[in-house]
Amino acid sequence: MPRRIRPGRLRRRLAIAFVMVAGISAGVLALGSYLLVRQARLADSLDRAQTAATFQLVLAGRQFLPLTEDHIAALKDAFEQRDQHVVLVTNGNAIASNPSFDLPIASELRGLVEAGRLGYERLSLGGHDLLLVGGKIPGSAAALYFITLEDRIDSDLTQLRSVLLIGWVAVLVIAGLVGRLLAKRTLEPVARASDAARSMAEGLLATRLPVEGQDEFGAWAASFNEMAEALEAKITALSDAQARERRFTSDVAHELRTPLTALVGEASLLREHLDAMPPDARRAAELLVQDVTRLRKLVDELMEISRFDAGRETVRTEPVELAPLVGAVLRARGWDGRVTVEGDWLELSTDRRRLERIVANLVGNAVEHGRADVRMRIGRDGRGAFVEVTDAGPGIPPEHLPRLFDRFYKADPARSGGGSGLGLAIAMENARLLGGNIEVSSELGVGSQFRLVLPVTQRLPGREGPVSPAPEHEARHLPEGGER
Amino acid sequence: MDERVLLVEDDPSIREVTALGLKGAGFRVTTAVDGREGLARYLHDPFDVVVLDVMLPSLDGFEVCREIRKKSRVPIIMLTARTDTVDVVVGLESGADDYVTKPFEMPELVARVRAVVRRSQAAPEETTLTVGPLEIDPASFSARKDGHDLSLTATEFKLLLELARRPGQVFTREMLLDRVWNYDYLGDSRMVDVAVQRLRTKVEGDPARPALIKTVRGVGYRLERS
Numbered sequence: 001m002p003r004r005i006r007p008g009r010l011r012r013r014l015a016i017a018f019v020m021v022a023g024i025s026a027g028v029l030a031l032g033s034y035l036l037v038r039q040a041r042l043a044d045s046l047d048r049a050q051t052a053a054t055f056q057l058v059l060a061g062r063q064f065l066p067l068t069e070d071h072i073a074a075l076k077d078a079f080e081q082r083d084q085h086v087v088l089v090t091n092g093n094a095i096a097s098n099p100s101f102d103l104p105i106a107s108e109l110r111g112l113v114e115a116g117r118l119g120y121e122r123l124s125l126g127g128h129d130l131l132l133v134g135g136k137i138p139g140s141a142a143a144l145y146f147i148t149l150e151d152r153i154d155s156d157l158t159q160l161r162s163v164l165l166i167g168w169v170a171v172l173v174i175a176g177l178v179g180r181l182l183a184k185r186t187l188e189p190v191a192r193a194s195d196a197a198r199s200m201a202e203g204l205l206a207t208r209l210p211v212e213g214q215d216e217f218g219a220w221a222a223s224f225n226e227m228a229e230a231l232e233a234k235i236t237a238l239s240d241a242q243a244r245e246r247r248f249t250s251d252v253a254h255e256l257r258t259p260l261t262a263l264v265g266e267a268s269l270l271r272e273h274l275d276a277m278p279p280d281a282r283r284a285a286e287l288l289v290q291d292v293t294r295l296r297k298l299v300d301e302l303m304e305i306s307r308f309d310a311g312r313e314t315v316r317t318e319p320v321e322l323a324p325l326v327g328a329v330l331r332a333r334g335w336d337g338r339v340t341v342e343g344d345w346l347e348l349s350t351d352r353r354r355l356e357r358i359v360a361n362l363v364g365n366a367v368e369h370g371r372a373d374v375r376m377r378i379g380r381d382g383r384g385a386f387v388e389v390t391d392a393g394p395g396i397p398p399e400h401l402p403r404l405f406d407r408f409y410k411a412d413p414a415r416s417g418g419g420s421g422l423g424l425a426i427a428m429e430n431a432r433l434l435g436g437n438i439e440v441s442s443e444l445g446v447g448s449q450f451r452l453v454l455p456v457t458q459r460l461p462g463r464e465g466p467v468s469p470a471p472e473h474e475a476r477h478l479p480e481g482g483e484r
Numbered sequence: 485m486d487e488r489v490l491l492v493e494d495d496p497s498i499r500e501v502t503a504l505g506l507k508g509a510g511f512r513v514t515t516a517v518d519g520r521e522g523l524a525r526y527l528h529d530p531f532d533v534v535v536l537d538v539m540l541p542s543l544d545g546f547e548v549c550r551e552i553r554k555k556s557r558v559p560i561i562m563l564t565a566r567t568d569t570v571d572v573v574v575g576l577e578s579g580a581d582d583y584v585t586k587p588f589e590m591p592e593l594v595a596r597v598r599a600v601v602r603r604s605q606a607a608p609e610e611t612t613l614t615v616g617p618l619e620i621d622p623a624s625f626s627a628r629k630d631g632h633d634l635s636l637t638a639t640e641f642k643l644l645l646e647l648a649r650r651p652g653q654v655f656t657r658e659m660l661l662d663r664v665w666n667y668d669y670l671g672d673s674r675m676v677d678v679a680v681q682r683l684r685t686k687v688e689g690d691p692a693r694p695a696l697i698k699t700v701r702g703v704g705y706r707l708e709r710s
Binding site for chain 1: 495497498501502504505508565586587588589590591592593702
């Protein structure tokens with residue numbers, strides 16, 4: 001099972017990146033424009049104040065000099081009437097035209113003005129932002145400072161600030177929504193491809209991706225589909241070839257059956273008349289009889305293999321006692337003198353005939369290849385019941401072990417023996433049909449061990465059926481008594 | 485021994501060698517190459533045993549078997565081409581007494597043919613048995629239930645007779661194979677099951693709920709004492 005990957009992480013990352021890019025751009029733009037506007041407004045205000053101040057200073061020089069008490073009062077009145085507050089500095093005294101604007105003038109500015117230059121200063125007083133522009137009245141030592149209220153600029157800028165902030169937040173929100181949508185759209189093909197790959201892995205080889213648009217994902221989907229197509233074609237071809245091969249095996253076996261039946265009948269008649277034959281013909285007839293037996297075994301095994309392939313094999317389970325079964329197999333084949341059996345009494349619910357076939361095959365191999373005695377052990381462990389067959393033969397080279405249960409596989413091609421090379425394959429098929437397995441271990445020069453492992457079913461007290469039923473392959477129940 | 489055997493087999497080699505084997509064993513053999521010819525020959529001449537291939541052109545072995553069974557209880561042995569359970573069961577259900585799987589050796593077939601012949605021969609020394617509503621007469625090879633003739637085949641009759649010899653006793657499938665079919669463990673215990681099934685359809689009022697021939701779970705069968 002591949003590691004489950006939490007979907008959505010890439011999507012979230014994409015959306016966040018999108019929001020960040022949008023937020024930073026909008027932020028920089030807003031801040032920049034705010035600063036520009038502020039700068040422009042302040043410069044404009046100063047410019048106007050300076051122009052006005054220059055003009056007013058000249059006028060004041062003409063109208064109110066010399067600065068007598070009367071002239072000073074007139075000057076104050078004249079400015080106040082025009083809503084222009086001023087501060088007059090003469091002989092070191094600062095006289096404000098409006099008492100509420102009696103402000104301290106920074107000495108720096110004063111110095112600048114006394115040197116005959118036009119100077120300005122921005123300051124706030126009582127919640128107001130003020131611009132103070134001062135200059136010397138031409139033809140006198142007195143200086144006049146003009147006060148401009150810049151409250152309007154400040155409130156405009158405050159408003160601009162909030163508008164920009166709201167706009168920026170809106171941009172962020174919209175970017176978030178759009179980013180999510182975009183990320184989802186962008187990554188949708190990835191999710192689809194991931195689903196498609198998974199369903200291909202599960203064996204749905206006809207899975208294809210929709211090819212949408214001319215973008216990279218479209219190209220990717222097209223190549224994915226190409227790959228899927230190639231894979232499907234390959235696998236279909238392979239399974240077709242396998243099916244053909246299996247059908248061929250089955251056909252061959254069936255076609256061989258009829259001539260083989262004639263051969264077996266003929267050979268059995270021939271065997272009864274061996275004594276009446278001249279020696280040469282007799283030997284040939286003996287060999288013929290032997291070879292017919294061999295051929296019959298091979299065809300039988302081919303038939304059996306093709307029945308396994310067609311899935312037509314059925315399992316008839318019944319209670320089977322393991323040790324008596326093994327004993328019967330050994331006696332029936334005359335092996336009881338060469339094989340020692342040890343183990344426990346065990347009862348299984350399994351198919352007697354199949355179990356007999358497996359045991360006969362394993363013991364037969366051991367008797368054939370194992371020079372000395374063959375040992376068998378019957379028992380039970382955590383995985384189930386087992387029948388172990390150990391021989392003291394030459395052993396099997398390790399490179400042959402993985403393919404030992406393949407059809408027609410012979411570990412030693414030189415030693416063709418009597419076997420068809422199908423025996424172990426059939427034993428394995430039978431073991432699997434019974435829900436079990438055959439394991440092999442071998443050491444060169446020491447011997448080999450084959451171990452048949454079978455599932456054990458148990459009855460719980462008071463329960464009828466098995467707790468873990470053996471695999472039911474029973475295709476057809478045999479007719480039996482109604483109450484059985 | 486001069487029993488007449490009808491051999492129906494389409495493959496010429498198998499037909500010839502089988503006929504040779506049966507003749508060598510002392511039977512008189514008549515051959516037929518397909519189902520229709522086999523049936524025609526059977527209807528024309530009397531035979532003691534029919535050996536019938538399953539896969540036959542024109543009329544298959546099961547059909548021939550059913551047709552013969554409509555008229556006669558002659559012992560029939562089927563030659564099945566496969567070890568297929570379905571084939572075996574269908575053959576036995578259509579009324580065959582026994583089956584031999586191809587390929588077979590001649591001594592095996594001869595033994596089977598002899599066994600069915602022996603089964604079909606009456607045992608005149610025995611007296612009539614009565615178990616409940618059943619009346620079994622080995623001398624005339626007939627069985628009656630409540631006075632009505634049951635028209636059993638040789639195998640069915642022999643099976644009922646064996647069960648009736650010891651009413652109430654349980655017979656295992658192996659015992660029945662040995663005593664009815666006359667061979668030991670070589671046989672297939674499924675034959676016993678199918679034969680019991682067929683016997684029940686003739687003997688029982690309701691074959692699905694047998695009152696006379698009871699199954700003893702995991703052991704075998706017994707005939708109710710009465």
